[in-house]
Amino acid sequence: MTDRIPLKRALISVSDKTGLIDFARALSARGVELLSTGGTAKTLREAGLTVRDVADVTGFPEMMDGRVKTLHPAVHGGLLALRDSEEHMAAATSHGIGMIDLLVVNLYPFEETVAKGASYEDCIENIDIGGPAMIRAASKNHAFVTVVVDVQDYAAVLAELDANDDTTRYAFRQRQAQIAYARTAAYDAAVSNWMAGAIGEDMPRRRAFAGTLAQGLRYGENPHQAAGFYKDGSDRPGVATARQWQGKELSYNNINDTDAAFELVAEFDPAAGPAVAIIKHANPCGVARGASAIEAYRRAYDCDRTSAFGGIVALNTALDADTARAITEIFTEVVIAPEASDEAREIFAAKKNLRLLTTGGLPDAGAAGLAFRQVAGGFLVQGRDNGRILRSDLKVVTQRQPSEAELNDLLFAWTVAKHVKSNAIVYARDLATVGIGAGQMSRVDSTRIGKRKSEDMAEVLGLDQALTIGSSVASDAFFPFADGVEALAAAGAKAVIQPGGSMRDAEVIAAADRLGLAMVFTGQRHFRH
Template structure:
């Protein structure tokens, strides 16, 4: 099986007609007979090619609206027969089955049909049956048969034929077989996932995820780890769909951090004003709103100037030249925004290592979706955290009621806390973070770290006192003891937003009242691990 195999007869049936006629002409020029079906046969004939209808090979017409056309021994025998097996050859001869050396088949556009919101019946009709069956048959018999399941591999096949006197090597056929099986697996995963959703099955017995390679990466989180970036085809603006205007290739950590930054800044509706998020190691080090994109960036940067160095900047509006000029004052890894104007792109062009990505839009923070992560022996699946609270959802539990400005800052801080690793504490004032404590085992430690960040900020900006004085605080989960509230009061906080739900809520609320803090409960938490 290791010797090169000549291609004498091909079966072509594709939904995507991109490059089809030109590709088929090059096969025809090599003397390869072409079998085809339906729309593919029509396109090839219109291109001036001679084509044999599969119906003439099987002796049966296409029927049942095209559902039945290739499911026949004349097709599958030609794909599956072992050319070095005497019994197989005898069976082919006895039943008039000709070998098929090359299968070129993609699949009905099921994923695209679902993505455009087609009806249930249309989605069902776009579930391919004959295509996967033929692809799997040809891939199984890759010792003798070449399978092309992706139109992007036309050129690879032609180059292989050029290099091997119109033959394909076993190595090439093995590679194409792997691609083919991965394609049918991804297809089946898409169908099963859609059907689970259609019937309201939240925890199907088997769950499959699939992705398409976007780019191999230099390494993973660390240089000794191999890595690659795969995209799922989800219709959601983000790193996977963004255009990279400049800069070196994104790394594993760049992609992870940039995604975190964009998902955070997307929480702030651009129609309600500019916002900026600066992220480092998947945690925000500064988030702010402003009257302009430039002001939003400056206010976010001032929260933690040290951590912002080498960070990721995400904006909810178009990047302009003035903001780009300001960003280039320090080293920044990536800037991502819905768009960037000509001035901004020109300014960034002088910074060859800075990556600029534009997404054309923002992901919807409240859209449904799934998130998953690996654990030993399995993986966890959950809904994307699209939780949201507004003023009407808040319950004031303290003696002092927060004023309107404090409520606005509370909701701002709460939104940021959703994107901070637990245990999360976010100090905010005037719609900007002024101290963030992230990822600590103790909530009190997160409280103290946020306070220390604020003290560093005061020193850097020459302020008379840390901006936590008079700030509000958001906690991603409840305070288990009153000591966290006491630490916030020591930092100068005046109001707290938290989920509530602790066995000691009464003790925590009493501490807030004793210290003169306003406190509201959301009834919702945002653990982020």
């Protein structure tokens, strides 16, 4: 195997013409012969470059609306032939097959076509066949062939040629082959996942996921763990599509927590007023609605000021100057919002370590999608938890009916509980959380933790009773025993929302009646592990 391979002949066939002419000119200036197809050849000729059509090489014209043009031994033989094999080179000579040293291909824009909501037929037509076949061939033969599938690698190829007397090194070709295989894998994943959805196959026999590296991270959850942030190509507003205005690079934990915060706050329609969520370690420590963004922030902050320190703040409306000033009163890691005013950005500019992200919109909390998690030997796949409950879905199961204010708080608390780690208990009053218990092995423990936190905050605020007095409470899953409801009553709660469905529902309902609580069932669970 030869380490350095000169580039004498290149085949270029691209959908994305960005940077094409400059790159092709640079190759031609180095004496590289250019082969091309269809629109790419036309673009190069119009730029004054000498190009040979692949049809001249194969002896066959492009046909069947361009579906057949590069699937030919004259192309694949030139990509796959081992230059150090006498047998391969003799066969190439015998059949008039010229070698191809550089393949430059980017694929039909299938992902973009799907994202535009194109018809099934249009999506099928944008599945590339010849491109992936050539890419795989060139990548397999990277001992002799350089392959380029991304526009951003044009400069790297030219730099490699400049540094190595118009040759490419084996290590460089290896790297390019890995990039190419990852591209075809991602492409095939996009096609297979789209088709599964198109035909209603929720859980296909094989499932593949792919992403493009957006950011190399210093480390993962802990310093000894390598990590990176990959984007899946969707345009769903969130941390992956956000613009970062200032601050240090986001860490692994920042990204995870910021996503949790923004997904939660997106549950609240901005048309109904501002909402703010403060997140710590992927759990909310305060969520509230308000007449203004600053009121919502203050009320969310007053749920658990201790945990809010060093947290993530998410807004469902634009960040204004007053709210920005309030947020800077304590140390905050990240703020994410659909927009931010010029004055708000100026206020944050004084806090150089504070990251500010804007997304241009909110994700649709009710949209379908997939969530997956790795386990030993495989991964779990499920639909996103996009479940929502309306008033009409609620079933009152106790003698006491909840008041209008309690119903509002119950639905608010239920929405927040969806984003709290199980076992989740959320106390709310006047559309603000006043106590949250998360991630406990026992639902009763979560109930008690939420109460204790409310007592701590009452002391901070100079109040003489726990914030949970008079509150409404959401439980993400049913109460298996009456003791959970008894603990809520002891915390001062007056109304409860829960899925129902326990074998002991009758005992739980009887306890609620005995304690004077109103209770409603949703028939829907929100486990979040």
